[in-house]
Amino acid sequence: MTVLTNEITEVLNRPLSQELLARDVTRLAYVAKDGTPRNIPIIFTWNGSEIVMCTSKNAPKLPGLRENPMVALTIDTEVHPPKILLIRGRAELDFVDGIPDEYLQATSTYEMTPEQRVVWEAEVRSLYHDGMVRIVVTPAWAKLIDFETTVPSAVEELARQREERQRA
Numbered sequence: 001m002t003v004l005t006n007e008i009t010e011v012l013n014r015p016l017s018q019e020l021l022a023r024d025v026t027r028l029a030y031v032a033k034d035g036t037p038r039n040i041p042i043i044f045t046w047n048g049s050e051i052v053m054c055t056s057k058n059a060p061k062l063p064g065l066r067e068n069p070m071v072a073l074t075i076d077t078e079v080h081p082p083k084i085l086l087i088r089g090r091a092e093l094d095f096v097d098g099i100p101d102e103y104l105q106a107t108s109t110y111e112m113t114p115e116q117r118v119v120w121e122a123e124v125r126s127l128y129h130d131g132m133v134r135i136v137v138t139p140a141w142a143k144l145i146d147f148e149t150t151v152p153s154a155v156e157e158l159a160r161q162r163e164e165r166q167r168a
Contacts, residue, residue, distance in 0.1 A: 011142040020075045020085040020144075021046035024106065028053065028135075029072040030091070032064040042135075043106040044073075051087065053135040054103035057095065062133060065091045071137055081147035088141040094134040099125055103132060 011017060029039040038061065044053045051073060055061065065071070073087040104121070112120060144150055151159075 008139050008142045011144050012139065014144055016083055016146055017085055017142075017144050020077070020083060023075055024110075025075075026051065026053070027074045028061070029074070030061060030064055030070075031068045032061070033067060038064070043103075045102045045106045047102070049138060051089075051137040051139070052100070052102040052106075053137075054100050054106070054132045055135060056128060057131060057133055059133065061135075062093065065093060065135065069093075073137065082145075084145040086141075086143045086145070087137070087139045089137040089139050092136045092138075094136055095131065096134055097131045099128055100132055100134050102134065 012021065024043055025041050026044045027039050028042050029037065032038045040061065042053045042055070044051050046052075069091045071089060071091045073089075074084065075087075076082050076084040103124075107120075110117075110120075145152055
């Protein structure tokens with residue numbers, strides 16, 4: 001298990017990062033078994049040190065993650081300017097019996113009546129009766145982009161070059 005560095009912890013503990021880490025969906029980028037890139041939406045939870053995503057034991061992403069566990073995650077907003085949290089790390093696969101608590105936690109914000117949730121949970125338990133796989137990512141790198149105090153690195157470089165031209 002990777003330990004979070006002070007720099008990564010500082011980024012992830014910012015209030016905006018915490019808001020993004022409380023969202024439902026991230027986009028998981030990985031290299032598939034055939035060598036081509038994939039980027040898929042997937043529900044997740046943040047436990048304070050790891051991103052945990054859950055999937056079926058026969059998910060097509062698993063062979064690729066076993067072969068190349070390096071991943072990138074994007075959690076963002078749908079407003080302008082967007083708020084974006086970028087995370088990179090290594091996916092650890094944890095095959096479990098039953099339904100992981102993180103899966104039920106990740107779906108706890110879904111808008112359902114209590115009766116609908118009971119029916120939904122019964123369906124989930126029936127569908128995944130032989131268990132699930134926890135995809136656990138400890139951040140090895142993180143960047144928060146809010147377009148107010150932080151911007152993409154290419155934009156930072158353009159701004160630096162502009163300042164140099166203005167000084168010259």
